[in-house]
Amino acid sequence: MTTTHRHALVIGKFYPPHRGHHHLVRWAARIAERVTVVVMASAAESIPLADRVSWMRQTHASDPAVRVTGIACDAPMDLESTAVWAAQVACMRAAVRQVDTTPIDAVVSSEKYGDELAHWFSATHVCVDPDRVAHPVSGTGCRADLAGHWDQLGEAARAGLTTRVVVIGAESTGTTTVSRALASRFRDRGGVWSRTGWVPEYGRQATLDKLDRLRVTRPDAAVEELTWSGDDFAHIAVEQTRMEESAARTGSPVLICDTDAFATTVWERRYLGTDSGRAWEGVVDRPAIYLLTDHVGVPFVQDGIRDGEHVRAEMTRWFEDALTATGRSWVLLTGPLSERVDLAVRVADLALAQGSSFGAPL
Structure with a gap:
């Protein structure tokens, strides 16, 4: 399609951004030389403006004509009020000026109010799929049933809205067993839950790789002979985060992790002491609920690369x-395995319910 406009404007709350929104933006990019997308958020809404802007930017990073910006706007919604229109449009104009001063000559929307909005900009209204035929989805529907509309969200939004449950603990306290069982419980629910991701502990693989390299020259080398550096833990934290982010983009609304980058900081302390803090460089503070596996009542099982039986209580x-100290939400898992898994499921369901609840927009 030949571009017929110089500068198109797309306005929305994108609360959350879904396939219909992205279709609208890409349509605008087909008809205009440049496109400005303005994300407008109010204090009443529970997804931060910065997150929505980031998700839109990630999704349209390959669209060279598209620029995404955002602005907080707590003016009410009232299509019959000239004063409200003036207040809303003032915010829109201010947001646009942050990224492009070229006059707007097209307003692209799928809403009935698009004609009036275009009038305020002395622009043409380009109405796209007003009946939601191409993508029968709405932000209201997504907020009402996040799991039911999960596949209508882009990967960036899914990663941002995923409820992350991280199982951590000292060596041989059941973190892998509990996290696998928890992921299995969700997968057994079927539907979108069958795609529930489980992220393994990358530090274990890093240990095996390090041991293999040492055994090239010393075939009988034991795990106790490995030497660790801050660079090692920085690498582990970064790779653990990469694996987690990748899984969050393709899984269900919940992601189960057998450790994370934050936990790597504690392992760094265990091997290098409190003076080393390189793992913090790879820590991404995504909201998560932490399940801590207690060492009490769990026999230590040597799997060939464990060396921390003597510090299990201290590590807990x-x-x-x-x-x-870092303000993270955590729950201690104690008792038999069945009780630990049952409690883990209950905690994860509560976190999911909270993560799937949204403040009503203005």
């Missing part, structure tokens, strides 16, 4: 203190 306390 380190995890408790680090979680608390």
Whole structure:
């Protein structure tokens, strides 16, 4: 399609951004030389403006004509009020000026109010799919049933809205067993939940790789002979985060992680002491609920690369203190495996319910 406009404007709350929104933006990019997308958010809404702007930018990073910006706007919605229109449009104009001063000559929307909005900009209204035929989805529907509309969201929004449950603990306390069982419980629910992701502990693979390299020259080398550096833990934290982010983009509304980058900071303390803090460089503070597996009542099982039986109790306390000091939400899992898994499911369901609830827009 030949571009017929110089500068197109797309306005929306994108609360959350879905396929219909992206279709609208890409249509605008087909008819205009440049496109400005303005994300407008109010204080009443529970997805931060910065997140919505980031998700839109990630999704349209390959669209060279598209620029995404955002603005907080707490003016009410009232299509019959000239004063409200003036207040809303003032915010829109201010947001546009942050990225492009070229006059707007097209307003692209799928809403009935598009004609009036275009009038305020002395522009042409380009109405796209007003009956939602191409993409029968709405922000209201997504907020009402996030899981039911999960596949209508782009990968960036899914990653941002995924409820992350991270199982952490000292060596041989059941983090892998509990996290696998928790992921299996969700997958058994079927539907979108069958895609529930499980992220393994990359530090274990890093240990095996390091041991293999040492054994090239010393075939009988034991895990206790490995030497660790801050660079090692920085690498582990970054790779753990990469694996988690990748899984969050393709899974269900919940993601189960057998450790994360934050937990790597505690392992760094265990091997290098409190003076080293390189793992923090790879920590991404995504909201998550942490399940801490208690060492009490769990026999230590040597799997060939474990070397921390003597510090299990101390590490449990380190995890408790680090979680608390950084303001993370955590739940201690104690007792038999069945009770630990049952509690993990209950905690994950509560976190999901909270993560799937949205403040009503203005």
